[in-house]
Amino acid sequence: MNNGERNRWARAGLSRLMEPNDLTALALVAVAGAEEAFRLVTGHTGPAPAAEQQAVAELLADGSASKAEHRLDAGLQRWRPRAADCAPARDLETMRRLGGGLLVPEDPGWPEQFDALGLSAPLCLWWRGRTGPESLPGFRDLMAVVGSRDATEYGRHVTAELAASVVASGVTVVSGGAYGIDARAHETALSVGSRDLGASGPATPGAPDECLAPRTIAVMAGGLDRFYPAGNEELLRRVAADGALIAEVAPGTAPTRWRFLQRNRLIAALCAATVVVEARWRSGALTTARRAAEMGREVGAVPGSVFSANSAGCHRLLREGSAVAVTDAAEALELLGESRAHAEQATSGAAAREHASTRPHDGLDIQDLLLLDALPVRTASTPDKLATVAGLGIGAVLGGLSRLEDRGLARRVGQGWQRGGN
Amino acid sequence: MNNGERNRWARAGLSRLMEPNDLTALALVAVAGAEEAFRLVTGHTGPAPAAEQQAVAELLADGSASKAEHRLDAGLQRWRPRAADCAPARDLETMRRLGGGLLVPEDPGWPEQFDALGLSAPLCLWWRGRTGPESLPGFRDLMAVVGSRDATEYGRHVTAELAASVVASGVTVVSGGAYGIDARAHETALSVGSRDLGASGPATPGAPDECLAPRTIAVMAGGLDRFYPAGNEELLRRVAADGALIAEVAPGTAPTRWRFLQRNRLIAALCAATVVVEARWRSGALTTARRAAEMGREVGAVPGSVFSANSAGCHRLLREGSAVAVTDAAEALELLGESRAHAEQATSGAAAREHASTRPHDGLDIQDLLLLDALPVRTASTPDKLATVAGLGIGAVLGGLSRLEDRGLARRVGQGWQRGGN
Structure with missing residues (x-):
C-alpha cells in the first residue's frame, strides 16, 4: 500500500469513527495527518502524545494545556469505542460494489470550494453515481435548491420551474434528498432530457452522453449504502443511477439530527449559490442559507404568501439580509454570475415580460x-x-x-x- | 387684510395657477415670496423683473441668464392663461363650506417633514375633515399603506390586517384614495372603533372623542370639492367625515396623470414609513416607495406569490434594496421605531408565534x-x-x-x- 492508499484508507476509517465536523478530530488530522490520527484512535489505548495535544489545542485556539489534554482525551474516549466496528476495506469494497467510491482532498477531483470551511472541511467524500467524482461540475455550475419537507403545492411548483430552467442552462441542482422541496428539485432535474440542455451546458462538444456532469446531486446525512428517507428510495436510486449521491460519513452510518445539521454545511460550501424555496420560521434550510451567506456564497429566498408558515423562513432570511428575493429562474441564475443570467434571459418570467413591455406614453417629457x-x-x-x-x-x-x-x-x-x- | 391673510390668499391662488411641483413656480415663490409671485402672474403682462429672473435661475442651479429669462417667461406663459379663472376667495369659501380649509407653511400645524422635499415642498395644503389640520398626527404616527388599484383578494386581506393593527396602535393610515389597496386601507382604518385604540393611541386621556387624530388620511391628486374616483365617493365621503382629505391643488382641479405622480411625493414625504402591499412591475406605488427611500423614510414591501403579477413590483423593491420585507403589522410598526414595535408585539402574526415556541431539545449542547x-x-x-x-x-x-x-x-x-x- 503506497502513501496515497494509506491516506485514503485512514480517511475512510476516520469517517466512520468521528462525527462530521468534530473539530477536535479535524484538528488532530490537521496536526498529525490522517494516518497518524487513525493509528492513534485504533492502534493503542494510551493517552495521545503531549506534542500532539499541544498542537491540537493551539489549532483549536484553546490556550490551556490541561484543557487541551482533556479535549483530545475526551475525543479519544468518543472515537475509540467505535474502533471495533471500523473496517475501511469493507466500507471501500461496499461502495465499489454499489458503483461508488471515496474522494479524498488529495484527489484531483476534490472540490476546492470546501476550503471555505476551514478546519470544518470534510475528511473525505463518499460518492455514488453514474460517473466518477472527476465529473463533478465546477463551483459556478452548482446551485443548491433546498427547503421544507412539508412543502406546499406552491413550493413544489416554484421548485419545478426553477430546477428545470437551471438544469437546462447547464447548472447542476444540489439538494439534500429529503421529502418536499428537495425531492421535487431532484426529480425535476432528472426529468430534463439531455436534448434540453443548453449550449452552455455541461456537455463537451462531441463527447458521448456518459461524460455529462450529473444533472443533480444529493448530499446525504447518512451512509450511501441505504436510501433515506424510505419514501424517497426510488427517487434516490434514480439520482444514484443518473446523477450522484455524496456523503462525508461511511456506509452503514445512520442519519441523525447532528449529521443532518452538518450535511447542510456541505451543501452551503459546495455550491456557488443556494436558493431556499420554502422554509418555516425554524428550518434546517435556514441553517444552510446562513452558512452559505457567512462563507460569502450567494443566497436567494423565494417570497410567498405572508399567511404561509412555509414561507416565513424565506421572509426571515430576506428581512435579516442573508438572502435576496428570487422570483424566477433568471434571477436564480443571476446569483451564479451575470454572464449566465444573460444567457438565460429568455426563460425569465412574468416580471421580465412586463419589464420589456412599453406603454405609449413612456419617455414623454x-x-x-x-x-x-x-x-x-x-x-x-x-x-x-x-x-x-x-x-x-x-x-x-x-x-x-x-x-x-x-x-x-x-x-x-x-x-x-x-x-x-x- | 394682514400679512398672514395676504400670504394665505396668494398661496391659495397660486395652487390653482401652477401645477404641483412646477419647480420654476416654486423657485419664484422661494425667491420673491408668495404674494409677489401671485402679483407677477395675475397683475400685469410684462416680463418678470431681471433680478427675479436671475435669482430663480440661481435657485434652479441653471447658470445662463438667457436660459433663466426663458424659463421664467415660459412659466409666466404657462400660468397666466389660468389667471382668469383664479379666485382665491371663492376657493377658500368653497372649502370652508365643505368643512375644510387651507394650511400654509407659516401655520403652526404645517407638517415640518415636507422640508425633506426641499424646493419641491408643496405651496399649501387644502384639507377637509372632521377636525382641523392642527390635529394632524406627528411624523412618527403616520404610515402610508399603498398599492395596486386592481388588488387581489390576497392584497386586500393583507391590507385589512395591517391597517387594523396599525390604527389600533394609534398610528394613522395614509393612502391615496384610489381603488384596490388604497380603498381597503382607508375602509379598514375607519372601521377600527375608538374603543380598539390602544393606550399608545392618539387619544389624550380624558379628552373627548372629537380630539382624536384622524384614523386615516387620503392624499388626493385633484381638488377636494369632488370625490374621485366616482366608485369611491361613498368611502371618501366617510374619510372626509371621520378622517381627513388633503391635496395641494385648489378645489375644482381635476386629477391628471401628472398630479397623481406628484401626489405620490406628498405621501412619501408626509409619512415616516410607507408599506407597499401589492404593486405591479410598473406601478405608481413604486414611485411613492422609491421617493420615500430617497428621502430616508422607512419603506416596506409585502411579499407574495412569485406567480402574482400584483406582487412583482413588491419583489422588485425588495431586490433593488429600496424596501424591507414586511409580513405582518408588527413588522410594519417596526418601521416607525423600536418602541412602537415592542408595544405591538402581542399582535404579531404566525412568525412571532413560531418564534416564541421552543422545542424540547433547544439549548442542548x-x-x-x-x-x-x-x-x-x-x-x-x-x-x-x-x-x-x-x-x-x-x-x-x-x-x-x-x-x-x-x-x-x-x-x-x-x-x-x-x-x-x-
Whole structure:
C-alpha cells in the first residue's frame, strides 16, 4: 500500500469513527495527518502524545494545556469505542460494489470550494453515481435548491420551474434528498432530457452522453449504502443511477439530527449559490442559507404568501439580509454570475415580460405628459384651450401635439385635437 | 387684510395657477415670496423683473441668464392663461363650506417633514375633515399603506390586517384614495372603533372623542370639492367625515396623470414609513416607495406569490434594496421605531408565534444532541452501547442522560435508557 492508499484508507476509517465536523478530530488530522490520527484512535489505548495535544489545542485556539489534554482525551474516549466496528476495506469494497467510491482532498477531483470551511472541511467524500467524482461540475455550475419537507403545492411548483430552467442552462441542482422541496428539485432535474440542455451546458462538444456532469446531486446525512428517507428510495436510486449521491460519513452510518445539521454545511460550501424555496420560521434550510451567506456564497429566498408558515423562513432570511428575493429562474441564475443570467434571459418570467413591455406614453417629457392629460377623449379642444387646461405655453402645446400625433396619442379633428387611439 | 391673510390668499391662488411641483413656480415663490409671485402672474403682462429672473435661475442651479429669462417667461406663459379663472376667495369659501380649509407653511400645524422635499415642498395644503389640520398626527404616527388599484383578494386581506393593527396602535393610515389597496386601507382604518385604540393611541386621556387624530388620511391628486374616483365617493365621503382629505391643488382641479405622480411625493414625504402591499412591475406605488427611500423614510414591501403579477413590483423593491420585507403589522410598526414595535408585539402574526415556541431539545449542547439522536425510541440501550452509537465518552453519556431525563427527553427502563415522552 503506497502513501496515497494509506491516506485514503485512514480517511475512510476516520469517517466512520468521528462525527462530521468534530473539530477536535479535524484538528488532530490537521496536526498529525490522517494516518497518524487513525493509528492513534485504533492502534493503542494510551493517552495521545503531549506534542500532539499541544498542537491540537493551539489549532483549536484553546490556550490551556490541561484543557487541551482533556479535549483530545475526551475525543479519544468518543472515537475509540467505535474502533471495533471500523473496517475501511469493507466500507471501500461496499461502495465499489454499489458503483461508488471515496474522494479524498488529495484527489484531483476534490472540490476546492470546501476550503471555505476551514478546519470544518470534510475528511473525505463518499460518492455514488453514474460517473466518477472527476465529473463533478465546477463551483459556478452548482446551485443548491433546498427547503421544507412539508412543502406546499406552491413550493413544489416554484421548485419545478426553477430546477428545470437551471438544469437546462447547464447548472447542476444540489439538494439534500429529503421529502418536499428537495425531492421535487431532484426529480425535476432528472426529468430534463439531455436534448434540453443548453449550449452552455455541461456537455463537451462531441463527447458521448456518459461524460455529462450529473444533472443533480444529493448530499446525504447518512451512509450511501441505504436510501433515506424510505419514501424517497426510488427517487434516490434514480439520482444514484443518473446523477450522484455524496456523503462525508461511511456506509452503514445512520442519519441523525447532528449529521443532518452538518450535511447542510456541505451543501452551503459546495455550491456557488443556494436558493431556499420554502422554509418555516425554524428550518434546517435556514441553517444552510446562513452558512452559505457567512462563507460569502450567494443566497436567494423565494417570497410567498405572508399567511404561509412555509414561507416565513424565506421572509426571515430576506428581512435579516442573508438572502435576496428570487422570483424566477433568471434571477436564480443571476446569483451564479451575470454572464449566465444573460444567457438565460429568455426563460425569465412574468416580471421580465412586463419589464420589456412599453406603454405609449413612456419617455414623454413632463410638458407632453401634461398635454396628454389635457386632451379630451370624446370632444376636441383648441390649442389655446389646451394651453390653459394643461398649464402650458402655446408653443409647447403646438410642438407637443405634433409629438403626440407621431405616437398616435393625439389626433386632429377639424380645427381641434383629441386623444388618439393608442 | 394682514400679512398672514395676504400670504394665505396668494398661496391659495397660486395652487390653482401652477401645477404641483412646477419647480420654476416654486423657485419664484422661494425667491420673491408668495404674494409677489401671485402679483407677477395675475397683475400685469410684462416680463418678470431681471433680478427675479436671475435669482430663480440661481435657485434652479441653471447658470445662463438667457436660459433663466426663458424659463421664467415660459412659466409666466404657462400660468397666466389660468389667471382668469383664479379666485382665491371663492376657493377658500368653497372649502370652508365643505368643512375644510387651507394650511400654509407659516401655520403652526404645517407638517415640518415636507422640508425633506426641499424646493419641491408643496405651496399649501387644502384639507377637509372632521377636525382641523392642527390635529394632524406627528411624523412618527403616520404610515402610508399603498398599492395596486386592481388588488387581489390576497392584497386586500393583507391590507385589512395591517391597517387594523396599525390604527389600533394609534398610528394613522395614509393612502391615496384610489381603488384596490388604497380603498381597503382607508375602509379598514375607519372601521377600527375608538374603543380598539390602544393606550399608545392618539387619544389624550380624558379628552373627548372629537380630539382624536384622524384614523386615516387620503392624499388626493385633484381638488377636494369632488370625490374621485366616482366608485369611491361613498368611502371618501366617510374619510372626509371621520378622517381627513388633503391635496395641494385648489378645489375644482381635476386629477391628471401628472398630479397623481406628484401626489405620490406628498405621501412619501408626509409619512415616516410607507408599506407597499401589492404593486405591479410598473406601478405608481413604486414611485411613492422609491421617493420615500430617497428621502430616508422607512419603506416596506409585502411579499407574495412569485406567480402574482400584483406582487412583482413588491419583489422588485425588495431586490433593488429600496424596501424591507414586511409580513405582518408588527413588522410594519417596526418601521416607525423600536418602541412602537415592542408595544405591538402581542399582535404579531404566525412568525412571532413560531418564534416564541421552543422545542424540547433547544439549548442542548452538541454532545447531548448526539446522545439524544442515539437513544432508541422503542427498545432500551445501555450507557456503554450509547457511548459507541453516539460517539461519546462514557462520562459524557452518563452526565447527558441525566440532563436529558430532566427535560423528559430520556427515561430509564431497567438497566437501560430510551427516548422520553417529550
